[in-house]
Amino acid sequence: MTGSLYPGGYTTACAAGAAAASPTRKSGAPLNGLGNEVAHDDAVPLAPPVLELITPDGCASSSFSETSSLVINIQKAVAGGVSLVQLRDYKSGAKSKADLAVRISTAIEGRALFVVNGEPDAARASGADGVHLPERMMDRLVGLRGQGEWPRIVGCSVHSVAAAVEAARLGADYVQVGTMFATQSHPGKTPEGVGMLNDVRRQLQVEGLDVVLVLGVGGIDASNCGDVVAAGGDGVAAIRCLCSSSDAEGQARRIVQDMWNSAGSRFAGSLGDEIK
DSSP states (O other), rough: OSSSGGGGGEEETTTHHHHHHBBBBBOOOOOTTTTTOOOSBBOOSSOEEEEEEETTTTTTSSTTTHHHHHHHHHHHHHHHHOEEEOOOOOSOOOHHHHHHHHHHHHHHHTTTTTEEEOOOHHHHHTTTTTTEOGGGGGGTTTTTTSSSSOOSEEEEEEEEEEHHHHHHHTTTTTEEEEESSTTTTTTTTTOOOOHHHHHHHHHHHHHHTTTSSSEEEEEEOTTTTHHHTTTTSSSEEEHHHHTSSSOOHHHHHHHHHHHHHTTTTTTTTGGGGGGG
């Protein structure tokens, strides 16, 4: 995906500031049981506070009647400050997901980074900027680095402090921690809560891996996103409050503003600080 704009619609005039402000990843500690290191010295192409939009399950299926409105909402949410879009759909077929990936990529026009959840090869073929791996596929992080310009960004879902540390050591640019709050996408699940996210942040600092961005996911909306940032998060990931909103742009703006309000001076110097 190409374009002269950085994530969130920021112009390239601000890009130099982002490159200077964005953290860089140095070689990690030896990997557990692997006996080698991950060297990743490129700037992470996101600056906090990060607002990630995740698509609802089944959204690429032919039986999903709201695909067109979903794509429109993605466009509006990006205009409101979403800087990362993740196509996550475990129910639809590969062809349907590939087709939707093209539609999303075309709709956001490089104004946000775009990742596809699942197999790296499929994500690359879809034209996405990178890949997001579920925790059970974390081992696929190995080998993704050092293969040219792709992937620009790699993320991983985690549900424990140990998993977050391992994902960071294996080369993830961001870890998606959760569930933060009760959510309809995981009914009946007891949320890990913002306390676990705080534990993840602290342990990454101890391990010298605090360059990795920490995003909270699960039941996120404008009423609680600030709690995630206050606990040490670099941003949040949301599904329903953006994808099903009648005002996705306004909702995104409110969430981003609430994250700034909760961050104090912690995000000072990031790209977003220049356009607040």
